[in-house]
Amino acid sequence: MFSVGKLKHKSHISNKEIHMARRKAKGIVNLGHENVEVGQLKHHPQNVNEGDIDAIVESIERNGFFGSVLVNKRTNHILAGNHRVLAAKRLGFISVPVTWIDVDEEEELRILLVDNRTARLGSDNIEGLISLLEELAETDAGLIGTGYADYDLDDLMMAMEPEEEKPSKREKKERQQEETEEDDAEPWHFEHAVYPSDNEFGIPTLDAKLQARTLTPPVEKWGYISRKAKFNGTYQFYTDDYKFSAVWTDPTTLVNSKCIAITELNYSTHNQMPIAVFLYDLYKKRWISRYCQSYGIQIFVDVNVEEVFYPYCLLGVPKGWGSYAVRANVTADKGTEVLQTAVDLAREHAGDTPLIMLVFGGGKVAQEFCRNTPGLFWVAENSEVKTGRRKSEIHHDHKAQQDDEGATDEVDEG
Numbered sequence: 294m295f296s297v298g299k300l301k302h303k304s305h306i307s308n309k310e311i312h313m314a315r316r317k318a319k320g321i322v323n324l325g326h327e328n329v330e331v332g333q334l335k336h337h338p339q340n341v342n343e344g345d346i347d348a349i350v351e352s353i354e355r356n357g358f359f360g361s362v363l364v365n366k367r368t369n370h371i372l373a374g375n376h377r378v379l380a381a382k383r384l385g386f387i388s389v390p391v392t393w394i395d396v397d398e399e400e401e402l403r404i405l406l407v408d409n410r411t412a413r414l415g416s417d418n419i420e421g422l423i424s425l426l427e428e429l430a431e432t433d434a435g436l437i438g439t440g441y442a443d444y445d446l447d448d449l450m451m452a453m454e455p456e457e458e459k460p461s462k463r464e465k466k467e468r469q470q471e472e473t474e475e476d477d478a479e480p481w482h483f484e485h486a487v488y489p490s491d492n493e494f495g496i497p498t499l500d501a502k503l504q505a506r507t508l509t510p511p512v513e514k515w516g517y518i519s520r521k522a523k524f525n526g527t528y529q530f531y532t533d534d535y536k537f538s539a540v541w542t543d544p545t546t547l548v549n550s551k552c553i554a555i556t557e558l559n560y561s562t563h564n565q566m567p568i569a570v571f572l573y574d575l576y577k578k579r580w581i582s583r584y585c586q587s588y589g590i591q592i593f594v595d596v597n598v599e600e601v602f603y604p605y606c607l608l609g610v611p612k613g614w615g616s617y618a619v620r621a622n623v624t625a626d627k628g629t630e631v632l633q634t635a636v637d638l639a640r641e642h643a644g645d646t647p648l649i650m651l652v653f654g655g656g657k658v659a660q661e662f663c664r665n666t667p668g669l670f671w672v673a674e675n676s677e678v679k680t681g682r683r684k685s686e687i688h689h690d691h692k693a694q695q696d697d698e699g700a701t702d703e704v705d706e707g
Contacts, residue, residue, distance in 0.1 A: 324366055324393035331382050331389055334362070337370045337405055344376030346383065351624065353380055361390040365401050372404045423449050430656055488583045496576050496609040497583040504616040505591035506649065509553040512672050515540070527554045529672070531597070531620045531653045534561055541577050548588045556618035556651060557582050557595035564599050571602050579609045593618040593651055596635050607642055615646035621655025621662075621671075629655075629662045636666065 358381060362374035371378055372394075381389050396404065426441055426449070488497035511526040516536045518524065528547070530537050537558055540547050547555070558581055560574035582592045597619045598606045607614075617639040622631040632652065640648050648668035652659055655671075663671035 324395055326361055326390060326392050328388040329364070329391040331378055331386055333369060334364060334371050334378055334389075334391070335369045336375050336378070337372065337401075339402065340371075340375050340405060342375070344379075346376055346380050349376055349380040350383055353377075353384060358386070358389060361392040363404070364391050364393055366393045366395045367397075368401065370401060372401060419449060432657060486580075486584065488580065490609065491611075492608045494572055494576070494608060496572070497579050498609045499579065499583055499592060499594070499611060499614070500586045501611045501614060503586040503589070503591050504614055505554045505593050506616065508649065508651065508670055512651070515547075523551045525551060525553060527556070527593075528552050529556045529618065529651070529653060530558045530595075531556070531618075532559075540581060544581055544584050547581075548585060548590065552590060554591035554593065555582070555585060556593040559595050559597050559620070562599045562602060564601055566599075566602075568602075568605070571598075572605065575605065575608065583609075592616065593649075594639075595619070596639055597622075600631075600634060603638055607638075610642065612642065613644050613646045615643040616649045617643075618651040618653070620653045621659035623655040623658045629658060632659065632662060636669070 358377070360374070360377075362378055363372045364370065365372055374389075378389060490496055491498045505527075509525075509527050512529055513524065513526060514532050515528050515530050516532065528550070540558065558578040560578060562571060562574075578595065582594075586592060593616045594607070594610050594614060596606060596617050619632065619635045619639075621629075623629055624631070632655070636648075636650060639650055650669050652663050652669055652671050654673070655662075660671045663669040
């Protein structure tokens, strides 16, 4: 909408347009502010914006309900703040702050569209955004209530990294020759690879002798360094599913990386997922783990699944297995309750075997939880970039002791 005060600076606008703009500006009447019961407010039937209600709920829980909702007095339609009202209802709000305006149906649609459109037209200063997120990530609450998660910060930082210089034809030829000579994995023949199973679903049983009994840094997220690079550390797979889908297509790239250990592939789950879909993803992750074990790679079993799948998620994992990994699901309402449940699951399955568990992300809340829980290692999901190199940050309950004694490249269990 035009600002009447600025129209005189736009010499290319006709007198008719100026007159119409003034009429429109005068047609919007601000009727004031008040708290209104959420039951009185109507969601506009033509609102095409699809907001992330879960993220808004988390924000309100952490930051409160700030700002008012814009509502047309003639229709009680919400023109700005539809999803904030939905989040407020979910949280049990009785009323929300409302700014009333008085407009006709045509102007109502224009305001509805421009509120959604202008938000999308903007862009972030990525360096500034990363700086803000890094600062908040170091606080006790981490990134809770910002609409961002640790993996969003990871992706932003990765996007900011300069592309590697393209090698010359000679360098490329030399690298290809080296990779050909060093590749030990046999060609990928999925149809011939069947592993023993101790369950009715045929999910492969892991080799207990190749569970990870130490944490070998650095810990890197799969895809953050060249997949053909040799890597003498631990790969983790707490990232979007599509980023590791190629591992199932051809796992020789993982084996040929020369990594020492991996966390299992972490396929996304949700409460409404059919059990058949979950079991297929479980089969794939455990199959990849068993395949890697055949080349001497050590495994941290993934327990980052919805609680409804707990009865199935350890199929193929021998009793007494002590090495696990999980992403820290720390929320404002439940705190570390979900994380504690995953730890309890792993500890029960481990039995008398000392627990070694990698906990990824979750900010200072998760870090403190790990510091106070024997056997847990906290790993920052957002890798730090220092002097052009990435450095994973790892903490555990015996870090101070190791610092005094002089930590080695491998971090032994507590």
